Amino acid sequence: MAEAQPIVPPLVITPEREGSRPIVQVLHDWIVTVDHKRLGIMYFCYGILALVIGGIEASIMRAQLAVANNHLVSPETFNQMFTMHGTTMIFFAAMPIVFGIANYLTPLMIGARDMAFPRLNAWGFWMTALGGIILYFSFVGGFGLYGAGSAPDVGWFAYAPLTSPAFSVGHSTDYWTIGLLISGFGSIATGLNIMTTVLCMRGPGMKLGRMPMLVWLNSVMAFLVLVAIGPLTAAQLMLLIDRYLGGHFFDTQAGGSAVIWMHFFWIFGHPEVYILVLPAFGILSEVIPVFSRKPIFGYNIMVAATIAIGFISLSVWAHHMFTVGMTSYANAFFVASTAAIAVPTGIKIFNWIGTMWGGKITFTTPMLFSVAAVAQMLIAGLTGIMLASAPFDWQLGNSYFVIAHFHYVILGVIVFGVFAASYYWYPKVTGRMMSETLGKCHFWLFLIGFHVTFDFMHVPGLLGMPRRIYTYEASRGWEGWNLIVSIGVIFQALGVLFWVFNVLKSYFKGKIAGNDPWDAWTLEWSTTSPPPDYNYAELPVVRSRRPLWDLKHPEDPDWKYE
Amino acid sequence: MYPRSANCESNSSMPCEGRARRSSRQVARLALLFLACGSSAAAATFGPSPVPSLFSPDSTPAHDIYHLSLFVLAICLAIFIVVFSLIVYAVVKFRRRDQDDGHEPPQIYGSNQVELAWTVIPILIVVVLFLAAARVIHAIEDATFPPDAIEVTATGHQFWWEFQYPAYGFVTANELHAPIDKPMHITLLSADTDHSFWVPQLAGKTDLIPNRRNEMWIEPHALGHYVGQCAQYCGIQHAKMLLNVMVDSQADFQKWVQDQEAPAVTSEQVAAGRKVFEANACMNCHTIAGTPLANGRFGPDLTHLMSRTTIAAGAAPNTEENLTLWIKGPDAIKPGCLMPAMQLDDQDVKSLVAYLMSLH
Numbered sequence: 001m002a003e004a005q006p007i008v009p010p011l012v013i014t015p016e017r018e019g020s021r022p023i024v025q026v027l028h029d030w031i032v033t034v035d036h037k038r039l040g041i042m043y044f045c046y047g048i049l050a051l052v053i054g055g056i057e058a059s060i061m062r063a064q065l066a067v068a069n070n071h072l073v074s075p076e077t078f079n080q081m082f083t084m085h086g087t088t089m090i091f092f093a094a095m096p097i098v099f100g101i102a103n104y105l106t107p108l109m110i111g112a113r114d115m116a117f118p119r120l121n122a123w124g125f126w127m128t129a130l131g132g133i134i135l136y137f138s139f140v141g142g143f144g145l146y147g148a149g150s151a152p153d154v155g156w157f158a159y160a161p162l163t164s165p166a167f168s169v170g171h172s173t174d175y176w177t178i179g180l181l182i183s184g185f186g187s188i189a190t191g192l193n194i195m196t197t198v199l200c201m202r203g204p205g206m207k208l209g210r211m212p213m214l215v216w217l218n219s220v221m222a223f224l225v226l227v228a229i230g231p232l233t234a235a236q237l238m239l240l241i242d243r244y245l246g247g248h249f250f251d252t253q254a255g256g257s258a259v260i261w262m263h264f265f266w267i268f269g270h271p272e273v274y275i276l277v278l279p280a281f282g283i284l285s286e287v288i289p290v291f292s293r294k295p296i297f298g299y300n301i302m303v304a305a306t307i308a309i310g311f312i313s314l315s316v317w318a319h320h321m322f323t324v325g326m327t328s329y330a331n332a333f334f335v336a337s338t339a340a341i342a343v344p345t346g347i348k349i350f351n352w353i354g355t356m357w358g359g360k361i362t363f364t365t366p367m368l369f370s371v372a373a374v375a376q377m378l379i380a381g382l383t384g385i386m387l388a389s390a391p392f393d394w395q396l397g398n399s400y401f402v403i404a405h406f407h408y409v410i411l412g413v414i415v416f417g418v419f420a421a422s423y424y425w426y427p428k429v430t431g432r433m434m435s436e437t438l439g440k441c442h443f444w445l446f447l448i449g450f451h452v453t454f455d456f457m458h459v460p461g462l463l464g465m466p467r468r469i470y471t472y473e474a475s476r477g478w479e480g481w482n483l484i485v486s487i488g489v490i491f492q493a494l495g496v497l498f499w500v501f502n503v504l505k506s507y508f509k510g511k512i513a514g515n516d517p518w519d520a521w522t523l524e525w526s527t528t529s530p531p532p533d534y535n536y537a538e539l540p541v542v543r544s545r546r547p548l549w550d551l552k553h554p555e556d557p558d559w560k561y562e
Numbered sequence: 563m564y565p566r567s568a569n570c571e572s573n574s575s576m577p578c579e580g581r582a583r584r585s586s587r588q589v590a591r592l593a594l595l596f597l598a599c600g601s602s603a604a605a606a607t608f609g610p611s612p613v614p615s616l617f618s619p620d621s622t623p624a625h626d627i628y629h630l631s632l633f634v635l636a637i638c639l640a641i642f643i644v645v646f647s648l649i650v651y652a653v654v655k656f657r658r659r660d661q662d663d664g665h666e667p668p669q670i671y672g673s674n675q676v677e678l679a680w681t682v683i684p685i686l687i688v689v690v691l692f693l694a695a696a697r698v699i700h701a702i703e704d705a706t707f708p709p710d711a712i713e714v715t716a717t718g719h720q721f722w723w724e725f726q727y728p729a730y731g732f733v734t735a736n737e738l739h740a741p742i743d744k745p746m747h748i749t750l751l752s753a754d755t756d757h758s759f760w761v762p763q764l765a766g767k768t769d770l771i772p773n774r775r776n777e778m779w780i781e782p783h784a785l786g787h788y789v790g791q792c793a794q795y796c797g798i799q800h801a802k803m804l805l806n807v808m809v810d811s812q813a814d815f816q817k818w819v820q821d822q823e824a825p826a827v828t829s830e831q832v833a834a835g836r837k838v839f840e841a842n843a844c845m846n847c848h849t850i851a852g853t854p855l856a857n858g859r860f861g862p863d864l865t866h867l868m869s870r871t872t873i874a875a876g877a878a879p880n881t882e883e884n885l886t887l888w889i890k891g892p893d894a895i896k897p898g899c900l901m902p903a904m905q906l907d908d909q910d911v912k913s914l915v916a917y918l919m920s921l922h
Contacts, residue, residue, distance in 0.1 A: 074897065075798050075799060075801065075897055075898055076798060076898065079795075079798060079800075153798070155795045159755075159756050159794070159795070161754070161755055161756075161772060162755045162756070162795070162796070162797060167720075167754065167755055167797065252772035252773045253772075255773065256773070257773065258756055258771050258772055258773065258774070259771060259774065292656070292667075293666050293667050294667060294668075294669060294670060295669055295670075295671055297670065297671070297672050298671075298672035298673070298676075298677050299671070299672065300672070301672065301677045301681075323758060323766070323767050323768055323769050323793075323794075324769045324771060324776070325750075325768060325769065325771070325774065325776035325777070327703070328699045328700055328703040328704050331699050331703070332692075332695070332696045332699055335692055335695045335696065335699070336692050339688040339691050339692055339695075340688060342684060342688060343681065343684045343685055343688060346680065346684045347677070347680060347681055347684075349645065350645075350680040351672075351677075353645075353648050353649055353652050354670075354672070354673075354676065356652040356653065356656055357652050357656060357670075358656060358667055358668060358670060359656050359667050360656065360657075360658040360662060360666075360667050361652075361653065361656050361657045361658060362657075362658050363657065371649070371653055374649060375646060375649050378642065378645050378646060378649070379642065382638040382641060382642055383638075385634065385637075385638055385691065386631070386634050386635065386638060388691075388695075389630060389631075389634050389691060389694070389695040390695055390699050391626065391627045391630050391631075391695060391698040391699055391702060391766060392627060392630060392631045392634055392695075393766075394627060394702075394765075394766020394767055394768070395616045395624075395627055395631070395762055395766045395767070396616070397767065397793075398758065398760075398767065398793045398794060399793070462615065462616050462617065463613050463614065463615045463616075464613070464614030464615060464616065464760070464762040464789075464790065466758075466760065466791060466792070466793040467795075468795040468800060468801075469791075469800060469801035470801045471801050471802075472801065475612040475613075476612060476613055476614070476789070477612065477613035478613075553666075558669075561669075561671060562671075
């Protein structure tokens with residue numbers, strides 16, 4: 001099979017844009033679609049909408065904390081804002097965005113015509129969408145629009161017994177529980193689908209060892225989704241039983257355990273971080289080679305490191321619980337496992353540097369975002385090492401240092417990676433290039449805003465400022481730092497505005513991209529931009545990890561060296 | 563006794579002497595620390611500060627953590643300098659030049675030797691970090707205490723702290739007194755939701771969890787007023803569940819204990835206020851030892867209310883006008899707290915405040 005003819009030469013025609021058809025019919029097509037590309041776009045747009053909403057919630061918090069003893073919002077509203085911000089960003093922004101990218105690209109990259117279960121795919125998206133709608137209905141449900149309705153105010157990890165009926169009266173916690181329960185079903189469906197697609201739908205010659213890095217990282221991500229969402233779903237069901245059927249799993253007033261909730265939540269919650277960051281690593285592993293003009297350095301090691309991260313990430317959850325009074329042996333175990341995950345993560349950073357080493361680096365917008373993400377992953381990893389040291393965590397845990405640390409991961413790596421992906425694959429999705437000038441404005445504004453906010457956010461944590469406080473006293477010495485942190489938000493918001501404007505403008509006015517604007521090497525660039533419904537008229541035959549390199553360099557193909 | 567805190571905590575519009583200077587000193591200390599974090603610092607005391615920095619420890623467990631943190635910071639800083647330099651070098655050196663010939667660079671697929679190096683070296687660093695952490699975990703968690711260590715039971719409530727001294731048999735609230743240079747063993751309980759006891763200069767935080775008995779200890783080495791606060795989100799007024807720890811000399815501590823052990827003394831002049839207290843719901847929630855009626859446990863023990871510098875878990879200085887404001891409408895100071903507005907007329911409030919102010 002591998003000796004068969006190379007990839008079918010790309011088609012030259014670009015499919016026509018929709019537009020002449022009635023709007024109702026176009027909408028209908030999107031709603032009933034089971035096409036992985038359309039679902040990918042829908043996931044992505046849904047996630048971006050949630051990202052903007054979550055960003056507004058963060059801005060309200062930053063406005064409140066900019067000065068000491070501020071009375072801009074009430075404590076109730078502030079507590080609702082941080083709960084909704086965390087829940088929105090993790091479950092309805094980050095996860096849909098990485099699912100969107102995985103959905104769009106996985107079949108294209110492995111030479112398949114769709115996901116393994118197209119209908120399950122659509123079901124997963126609509127469950128996720130429904131979960132978010134239920135969560136946000138809390139703003140108007142219950143007590144109406146006064147204040148913030150009955151939006152949940154228990155924090156995004158909703159520690160028991162704050163969620164028990166005694167301490168959370170009304171329905172705010174129910175919106176949170178049911179919203180996450182339902183979106184969790186959608187996530188499990190999508191995880192299953194990605195996993196099956198990767199295992200069963202690869203095109204001719206696409207062995208596991210020839211898959212693009214992004215596909216590898218997405219399949220480990222999907223595995224983690226399957227393993228990790230289950231405990232969260234179970235915990236949500238137990239909480240519902242507590243709240244409505246008189247159960248006492250977490251009801252401490254009747255002998256339940258608050259600590260069990262923490263274990264359930266974090267055995268989901270820590271792999272969740274890797275569910276989000278692995279796809280970002282995958283994006284970096286696609287973008288950096290193309291703009292360095294070299295193959296990824298140490299492909300086998302990169303894959304091994306990914307799998308190692310997947311497994312180790314299942315054994316580190318209780319580092320979120322160093323302060324709950326575990327025994328010294330348990331604490332020591334989780335120090336060891338948490339520090340151990342730094343090894344494969346470090347290998348990844350070194351391999352990205354190795355990929356750039358000796359290359360010819362072009363600083364397009366996606367590459368700028370990727371390089372920044374690598375440097376920021378380094379810093380996030382190092383603050384992670386500090387937090388992994390349990391005694392140090394007894395001081396740093398639940399302080400603003402932790403907030404700064406995980407925002408470094410989530411913004412500095414995941415969101416930077418997502419922006420890189422948006423510039424890199426936008427031409428494939430729409431057929432047009434995004435503006436490089438606007439892109440660079442976006443990059444620098446966002447980079448400055450990110451560092452002003454999150455570099456300085458470490459400091460109040462070191463000065464003893466705990467998270468989730470709606471106000472603080474001037475005498476604590478946190479005020480100036482918090483003001484700087486809040487100012488950074490303005491730059492980030494401006495950067496995102498540039499990006500949104502760029503996305504919209506380029507859709508109509510952008511330069512025509514052609515099939516392969518970046519001179520890239522993975523399969524998706526061999527088909528048209530945007531790809532036809534069936535992706536490939538004839539399934540491409542793959543002989544190496546860089547099928548388009550082989551096509552462009554028949555005198556020196558990769559498969560000779562692998 | 564501790565006038566500075568009352569000044570500083572009163573409100574934001576009041577100028578607070580010394581804050582700016584102390585705050586900039588903190589920054590200077592932080593900067594110094596990052597520069598010189600390789601050297602092992604002497605076990606000097608830093609003294610209490612209104613800025614509860616992790617880098618000015620004044621108690622044995624906080625000191626242990628501080629030294630570990632300097633070690634970890636030094637390693638992280640070294641890694642950062644090496645790897646960040648590599649990134650910058652790669653990005654600058656290998657950028658595409660203007661006079662590029664258009665050829666692809668040499669295609670390098672990897673190198674097992676290099677991979678081995680950057681796998682083994684991090685593993686060694688991780689082992690070192692683990693051993694350093696394990697040593698401090700053992701030193702703090704598995705510490706044994708001399709028989710004369712002070713025992714305290716701290717119970718977290720929404721949104722205040724209850725401190726029992728079982729050896730002496732009294733209960734107080736929100737302000738913990740500890741003698742200098744003596745271990746104090748604190749048992750941590752919760753009456754409702756999760757809380758966390760965090761006074762950074764004295765020790766790392768430990769959670770107070772319902773249905774669970776946690777413990778921690780401090781051994782302060784400098785006199786004065788240390789600040790901290792609840793570090794586990796516990797509900798609407800989590801932000802104003804502040805902690806004040808007063809480290810006293812042995813003699814001052816003994817005197818304080820004697821004062822606290824004594825029951826409340828009510829003079830005839832404030833009998834009207836006492837009657838208001840005992841005829842209203844106040845007595846359902848608050849104890850005033852020595853009176854037969856007031857023995858509620860839901861709110862803070864008020865037996866020696868005036869020995870404390872603040873009310874409402876540090877939310878306001880303990881003054882006559884704040885007590886009046888608090889009784890009339892606690893939401894003015896701490897919106898959402900569990901103390902109800904008492905709906906008393908002005909005369910009753912006045913006599914009640916007079917009574918409370920007699921509880922020394």
